[in-house]
Amino acid sequence: MIRRPPRSTLFPYTTLFRSLIADKRLIKRLSNFSYPWAVNYFAQECVKSAFLDKEYMNKSRDFISKEKDFLYNKLCKFKELTVYYPYVNFILCRISAQRINSHQLFLRLARKGIFIRDCSNFRGLNTQYFRLAIKTRKDNAYVLGELKKILK
Numbered sequence: 001m002i003r004r005p006p007r008s009t010l011f012p013y014t015t016l017f018r019s020l021i022a023d024k025r026l027i028k029r030l031s032n033f034s035y036p037w038a039v040n041y042f043a044q045e046c047v048k049s050a051f052l053d054k055e056y057m058n059k060s061r062d063f064i065s066k067e068k069d070f071l072y073n074k075l076c077k078f079k080e081l082t083v084y085y086p087y088v089n090f091i092l093c094r095i096s097a098q099r100i101n102s103h104q105l106f107l108r109l110a111r112k113g114i115f116i117r118d119c120s121n122f123r124g125l126n127t128q129y130f131r132l133a134i135k136t137r138k139d140n141a142y143v144l145g146e147l148k149k150i151l152k
Contacts, residue, residue, distance in 0.1 A: 064089050064134055071132065071140045080151040090131045092119070097151060101127040105150065112146050 050056060068086055075083040075093060082094040095102065102118040109116055119129035132143060 067134045067137060067140060070137065071134055071144070074140075074144050075132075075147075078147065078151060086134075090117070090133045092129065092131045095128045095130070095151075100150070102130040103127060105130060108150055109143075109146060114143055114146055 050060075068089070068091070072083060072086060072091055075081055075091060080095060080097040082096060084092040084094075086092070095105065100108075102116075102120050106116055106118045117131045117133075119125045119131055120127040122129065134140070135143070
């Protein structure tokens with residue numbers, strides 16, 4: 001786990017400037033110097049504890065590896081998707097079909113209790129990209145079934 005340094009390390013007094021200056025354009029420019037995510041202290045401590053439990057780490061690694069391969073191979077069968085091989089616990093996909101975009105897909109799947117990550121606001125991606133978290137076999141099969149209904 002990589003701990004992110006305080007924003008002040010990257011750009012001195014950014015937090016103070018944001019609270020004192022109401023110029024939205026300047027705030028937007030300053031935000032370009034901060035990390036796109038943050039991990040709180042409690043989450044960092046939980047991860048540290050998990051890393052110390054070797055048995056848990058091995059089981060987790062094996063589980064994610066098997067489910068990642070299962071989900072990746074099934075998603076690759078969808079003609080409407082370009083699927084990028086994952087090296088983490090989620091899979092990035094691009095929708096080839098022009099009849100639906102990532103936000104519309106998000107909304108339709110959310111009605112079924114499935115939450116994907118719409119990646120349209122990621123740098124370098126657009127409204128055709130989304131990502132799926134790797135879950136249990138039952139959950140992955142459910143996601144695949146619902147995707148099949150929507151994309152076919």
